[in-house]
Amino acid sequence: MKTLKRMRKDLILYVMLLPGFIYFTIFHIIPIVNMKLAFEDYKIIGENTWAGMKHFNTLFSSPAFLDVLQNTIIISSMKIIFIFPIPIILSLLINELRFGPYRKFIQSISYLPHFLSWVVIAGIWITLLNPADGAINVIRNFFNLPSIDFMTSKEHIRWVLVFSEMWRSAGWDTILYIAAILKISPSLYEAAKMDGASTFQQMRYITLPAMVSTVITVFILNLGFFMNAGFDQVFNLMNDSVLSVIDILDTYVYRIGLMNGQYAYATAASLFKGVIGLILILGTHFISKKITGKGVW
Amino acid sequence: MKKLSLLFLTLFVLILAACSDKGDTSTEPEVNEEGKTVIKVVFKDDGPSNPEAVKFYDALEVGLKEDKGLDIEFELVEVAQGSYAEKLNLLLYSGTIPDLIYFQGGDEQIENQDLLEDLTPYIEKSEHLKGILQAHNKTRLENYPYLLWVKNIDNKVPVVRTDFLEQTDSGATLVKNPTVENYTAFLEELVAKGLVKNGVTVAGDIAELDFIFNDAFGVTSSWLQQDGAFVYKKVSAAEKDKLAYYSELYSKGLLDNQYLTQAWDTKEDAFYNNQTGVIVGTNGKVVDFYNSRQKQVNGETATLTVLPPAKGVSQGYGAISVTKETRGLAISSQSPNKELVFEILDYLASPNGLKLDSLGYEGTHYTTNVDVAELNDKYYSEWFARYWEPMNADLGVKVSEDTPLLSAPAKQSQEAVNSYYHEDNNFTIPEDMISQWDAMENLYKEYAADIITGKKSIDAFDEFVTKWHASGGEQLTKYANENIK
Numbered sequence: 001m002k003t004l005k006r007m008r009k010d011l012i013l014y015v016m017l018l019p020g021f022i023y024f025t026i027f028h029i030i031p032i033v034n035m036k037l038a039f040e041d042y043k044i045i046g047e048n049t050w051a052g053m054k055h056f057n058t059l060f061s062s063p064a065f066l067d068v069l070q071n072t073i074i075i076s077s078m079k080i081i082f083i084f085p086i087p088i089i090l091s092l093l094i095n096e097l098r099f100g101p102y103r104k105f106i107q108s109i110s111y112l113p114h115f116l117s118w119v120v121i122a123g124i125w126i127t128l129l130n131p132a133d134g135a136i137n138v139i140r141n142f143f144n145l146p147s148i149d150f151m152t153s154k155e156h157i158r159w160v161l162v163f164s165e166m167w168r169s170a171g172w173d174t175i176l177y178i179a180a181i182l183k184i185s186p187s188l189y190e191a192a193k194m195d196g197a198s199t200f201q202q203m204r205y206i207t208l209p210a211m212v213s214t215v216i217t218v219f220i221l222n223l224g225f226f227m228n229a230g231f232d233q234v235f236n237l238m239n240d241s242v243l244s245v246i247d248i249l250d251t252y253v254y255r256i257g258l259m260n261g262q263y264a265y266a267t268a269a270s271l272f273k274g275v276i277g278l279i280l281i282l283g284t285h286f287i288s289k290k291i292t293g294k295g296v297w
Numbered sequence: 298m299k300k301l302s303l304l305f306l307t308l309f310v311l312i313l314a315a316c317s318d319k320g321d322t323s324t325e326p327e328v329n330e331e332g333k334t335v336i337k338v339v340f341k342d343d344g345p346s347n348p349e350a351v352k353f354y355d356a357l358e359v360g361l362k363e364d365k366g367l368d369i370e371f372e373l374v375e376v377a378q379g380s381y382a383e384k385l386n387l388l389l390y391s392g393t394i395p396d397l398i399y400f401q402g403g404d405e406q407i408e409n410q411d412l413l414e415d416l417t418p419y420i421e422k423s424e425h426l427k428g429i430l431q432a433h434n435k436t437r438l439e440n441y442p443y444l445l446w447v448k449n450i451d452n453k454v455p456v457v458r459t460d461f462l463e464q465t466d467s468g469a470t471l472v473k474n475p476t477v478e479n480y481t482a483f484l485e486e487l488v489a490k491g492l493v494k495n496g497v498t499v500a501g502d503i504a505e506l507d508f509i510f511n512d513a514f515g516v517t518s519s520w521l522q523q524d525g526a527f528v529y530k531k532v533s534a535a536e537k538d539k540l541a542y543y544s545e546l547y548s549k550g551l552l553d554n555q556y557l558t559q560a561w562d563t564k565e566d567a568f569y570n571n572q573t574g575v576i577v578g579t580n581g582k583v584v585d586f587y588n589s590r591q592k593q594v595n596g597e598t599a600t601l602t603v604l605p606p607a608k609g610v611s612q613g614y615g616a617i618s619v620t621k622e623t624r625g626l627a628i629s630s631q632s633p634n635k636e637l638v639f640e641i642l643d644y645l646a647s648p649n650g651l652k653l654d655s656l657g658y659e660g661t662h663y664t665t666n667v668d669v670a671e672l673n674d675k676y677y678s679e680w681f682a683r684y685w686e687p688m689n690a691d692l693g694v695k696v697s698e699d700t701p702l703l704s705a706p707a708k709q710s711q712e713a714v715n716s717y718y719h720e721d722n723n724f725t726i727p728e729d730m731i732s733q734w735d736a737m738e739n740l741y742k743e744y745a746a747d748i749i750t751g752k753k754s755i756d757a758f759d760e761f762v763t764k765w766h767a768s769g770g771e772q773l774t775k776y777a778n779e780n781i782k
Contacts, residue, residue, distance in 0.1 A: 042390065044389060044412060045392070045412065045631065062732045062736070063736065063768065064732060064733075064735060064736035064739070064768075126558045130555065131554070131555075132554070132555070149750075151557070152558070152746070152750060152752075239501065239557040239558055240745065241557055241743060241747060242743075247739065255735055256735055258386070259382070259402075259403070260403075260731055261386050261406030261407070262406075263390060
């Protein structure tokens with residue numbers, strides 16, 4: 001009775017919660033229930049038939065699967081290592097900009113690439129990296145360095161993925177960190193200044209420690225998506241010459257699962273990805289809790 | 298708190314129930330308020346949100362009523378944006394199975410679940426359809442009687458601007474005697490004369506280039522006889538020679554050095570902007586489009602000429618797969634209106650049906666003057682036949698020679714591919730080998746790209762062959778030798 005009374009009092013809040021609840025139920029919870037398809041053979045009409053571990057056995061026995069798994073891990077690791085710190089650094093730098101309109105301008109242009117689709121971004125990067133007249137190679141040629149065909153080079157293509165992802169997401173990802181920075185009391189900076197702390201020292205001893213909890217949360221949540229190495233990005237930047245180094249789990253599942261209508265097989269691969277993501281999230285959460293006392297919850 | 302949890306749990310169960318419907322498989326024909334039978338159709342780009350599609354099906358309803366006395370209402374099914382084959386499969390797998398389905402791949406998985414109707418008995422007793430089938434349609438239907446697509450074979454042909462061809466000395470020689478050497482000489486002269494930056498470009502891979510050169514190098518079918526046994530074309534000695542030649546074209550700058558990152562639209566732009574001299578496009582309508590776009594961009598004199606396939610060991614635009622249609626229309630085996638749906642397909646093969654589908658609407662796309670149809674600009678800029686396009690179709694009216702259905706180069710392209718028609722001996726890859734097949738194809742694509750672009754020497758081809766066999770090729774070759782008759 002007490003609960004109902006309290007709910008009636010906060011009715012408007014519950015109504016506001018409803019769309020989010022429905023969204024997560026339809027797009028995130030029901031798919032988990034339907035993951036049982038990984039153990040079945042799908043029938044459009046009639047009941048699915050039990051297939052046990054058949055799809056997992058096919059998945060793990062395929063040499064191509066092990067190759068794409070290796071690519072996924074390498075590309076995701078590169079992205080975590082090289083992209084994750086960039087928004088943190090960028091937000092610290094933006095925080096140091098004192099002239100309001102200039103700061104807003106920098107923030108706005110850094111957010112812009114986030115709103116472009118990967119089809120457009122791929123077009124931009126392919127043009128930019130063109131060995132004949134792309135801007136990057138023109139600059140290289142200016143310094144008497146030979147042109148590099150980055151898009152078809154097995155040595156460079158993963159770095160193209162890392163830098164294009166960095167360009168697209170670094171600005172947008174600063175939002176959370178800037179919000180964390182804005183929460184810091186200005187009195188702390190004033191006190192530090194009076195004590196003679198330099199800008200770098202203020203950053204090191206005030207701003208960064210205040211961001212730690214946000215950084216850890218974002219890091220742990222990012223690890224949950226570790227096996228998503230970026231389908232749209234890879235799909236649009238892939239070409240025949242670099243298949244063996246950037247073919248990832250998602251593009252493999254797309255070809256075998258979706259293009260060939262092998263949905264149960266595709267579900268098995270997705271379930272595998274999901275389980276790895278869950279293990280990574282829980283593992284990092286508990287390790288972080290033990291070391292820093294902070295985690296996702 | 299318990300009540301709150303209960304509330305959310307109830308909500309969750311309700312949403313789950315709402316989302317778990319596998320679809321309606323009613324066996325009763327659906328009839329609208331006016332007593333018309335509702336026929337559900339799913340077709341690429343022809344959803345209910347497309348006013349042109351709605352108008353076409355309205356006109357088809359009128360034609361069916363007037364000519365056949367059939368009371369039909371078409372209900373167009375919307376397919377989500379994106380790759381049609383992928384989104385259609387998602388639609389069908391969700392349990393929504395329209396009466397008439399247009400496939401652009403992915404039909405075999407649906408057929409494996411016995412959801413497509415065998416069209417053989419329907420075609421046998423058809424009034425018009427059996428008469429417009431072409432040789433390749435008949436063989437494909439014998440092998441796979443679930444998909445119907447009466448169009449010309451879809452091989453691609455190389456095209457070049459006629460004025461560029463005439464400005465070169467080697468152009469006339471190439472047309473007369475299209476040897477591989479003469480092809481090279483022509484591409485070299487196009488570049489040397491400064492007409493274009495590179496001789497030929499393709500969209501992303503060498504499949505389009507193969508339409509010109511495969512037969513000349515002896516890659517005349519999917520499985521080639523080599524030392525008394527069948528060998529897959531991509532691991533054959535002929536393929537090695539062909540890749541060595543492509544590599545030579547690439548190193549001389551005759552094959553666009555950026556072909557790997559070209560998409561179909563940038564490939565066409567390069568052609569219209571005179572960056573490249575030759576591109577390869579599907580015979581018929583696509584060549585027609587290239588021709589009109591080229592004239593639009595570079596003036597009325599910039600018409601196209603279709604180049605012959607290279608001549609060598611053999612000559613042709615490639616072997617025609619007759620295992621099945623690669624795209625086409627199927628009738629759902631679950632439809633309560635199968636006979637009626639086929640009657641519609643048969644009507645579309647009749648003179649009146651073909652006239653509506655091929656010419657558009659009288660007064661809008663053409664005018665008739667004493668039984669001769671004169672097509673107008675609106676026809677050329679917006680109309681295309683959705684269904685059947687048989688060669689020499691009887692449309693019930695003559696089309697004026699001043700306004701032909703297809704431009705001269707497009708017509709020439711159709712005649713050219715038909716004159717080189719020869720059947721392939723390929724077969725559908727067994728389902729349990731699909732993931733290995735994917736790996737083998739990727740292996741080929743990467744080695745081919747590396748050899749052509751000079752990252753690997755042609756000697757690496759032997760290493761590729763060994764890896765290909767180890768990746769499942771051995772098993773597939775054994776299967777091929779046991780099954781190819």
